[in-house]
Amino acid sequence: MQRRHFLKQTLTTAGLGAAGTAAAPFIATASADETITWDMVTSWPKNFPALGTGANEFARRVEALSHGRMRIRVHGAGELVPALEVFDAVSSGTAQMGHSASYYWRGKVPAAQFFTAVPYGMTTQETNAWLYYGGGQKLWDELYAEYNLKPFAVGNTTTQPAGWFKKEINSLEDLQGLKLRLPGLAGEAMNRIGVTTVNMPGSEIFTSMQTGALDAADWVSPYNDLAFGLHEVADYYYTSAWNEPSAVLEGTVNLDAWNKLPDDLKDVVTEAAHAANLSMISEFTFRNAQALEALVNEHGIKLRSFPEDVTQALAKASQEVIQEQVESDPASKKIHDSYRAFQQTVRPVTDTGEFAYLKARDKVTQG
Template sequence: MIKENEKNLTRRQAFGLAAGAVAGGAALAAPAVAQSSEPVIEWRMVTSWPKNLPGPGMSAQRICDRINMMSNGRMRVRLFAAGELVPAFEVFDAVSSGTAQMGHSAAMYWAGKMPASVFFTTVPFGLLPHEHTAWIDQLGGQQLWDELYAPFGVKPFMGGNTGPTMAGWYREPVETLDDLKGRKLRMAGLGGEVMRKLGVTPVNIPASEIFTSLQTHVVDGVEFLGPWSDSALGFQKLVKYYYGPGFNKPNGTGEGIVNAVALEGLPLDLQAVVENACRVEADLALSEANAQNAASLKVLQTEHSVEIREFPEDVLSTLKIKSEEVLDVYTQKDKATRNIYESYIQAKEALSDWSALSLGKNISTRA
């Protein structure tokens, strides 16, 4: 796994890089360090998000802060927002090469490099957040994720979750399938490919550039996350039709990725600190997203006159059919993609009956 990347960052170099004297840039707040002859280990985290963006940007910062605190000051991780050190969609390459020891992003952004990576964020009509976590932790997903990233010298962790998304903001209502034809829509992941089958032109734009693209009519509509993150980016100032459900991203797992050589160069207790800082964030971020999305949805409706709409049934059913067609073709790209898809579907089938029973409609009102 590591051999391919040793030319970029050997174990000794990784530890030396990490353990160099504190210099160059403000260090994040950390507890006082006990008297020790060991130098503080300095890491850099690059992200795909604007700094402190509600949702994923905050998750990235908390992971850094948590490592600083849990290590009792033995480690400091400095966060670089999208574009500060590397562009938003070059986070994986930066971590793989050792330009940064950590990254925070979404696995679906690496589909051009590894088609199977999309499954570790979400796919249309796929696993819900609690089901996705069960797949990763209990049903073999983490092993497959590790194997997929291993040739690049990268170790992945779940490092946040923005929950299910909305399907996007539109300038004009979507009442029929014909209303989608010819539109240019910012939609990342396989959802964009599904929309392409309905005559939409999907465009993948970094979070920091979405508002301007919508404002200048580069795109006719945008899809990003849920009400909390979307309203923070200001989409409600430009358009008023907000559609759901988010068929394209029923889950929102964010990833914390680590350069494998740098990770293995840490003492075992600090390796555990890095892993658990990501794990805690996966849980905290999802609960935060659920609470904040609910509150933000009300604000959008009551204070910004946003119309919350659902896709008509015929549009939604067509989207599901087209999603199956896209996945059938997509999963033939290579053996790894097919194997991961089969594991993903097996998990969905294993979990679906319990999800349907335990999360049935109106369960809170049952006697």
């Protein structure tokens, strides 16, 4: 699709403007002097750091790039629909847009999980390359079109720790029977090694840990975990990054609403999603550094890594879970084949580039 001339002129104004609250009704098609207003439902508490504010940032960019012709009203979890009903609400047209994570829908669309996080999968940079240049977005479009949705990457929480545990994990035996909040393919892998996993909105994690309904929980990363106060209900923070090496947040658009947009506003939504995605990655890199320092130095959290028998068991279980899903679901096979082929293509340049540099930098830092 050709970008409109006005878009090239206004991309530099993405930092201007503010998300509006105008109550103009949704209009199927619009001329230059009409305003389209959409509602976006999210899986996050209103204005929650990075996740909620990332949705706000996307809405702000849409209004700025469209010169006010398009406005998006952002609703927190529970305001219009519950946190884990975003997919259905947007698919049915209850709201024109949603902001969530695709692995929440594994019960409805098993293949959707590959568009959030894959255990031992690609890094954030590799994942974006697959979506933008390696055919991932096309496959995502095809999958979601069956549910009357158009998906976009509208954020990424980057590499995530393994989560919070009330007790120290010294062996695989210590995990047996634990109740853990962990969604997606990683949750299935944990189930295989003796853990009982559940999926629940982030807003319920603290209370569940406090009351003993959970023994452990994955949420996001230091910035968001600190915001929810998870350090107050667990002492051990496991940094073993196996479950979500990259975690894409999706923006879903009702396909009927999308098809009624003028082409220039489709461009606006696309470019705003791209910008919001990259912006969130940078924010998490900075905020996580601050939050991790606070967790360790101010709150006395104990950082740990899983022992070798746990990491080996998780690697084996992850491969089994993915393979079984691929064999049982044609859509999963098609998407995973593309994902894995792209990972194999980019791994040599990652290994000889960033990974090699980080090893070299570590020697200098230690010296």
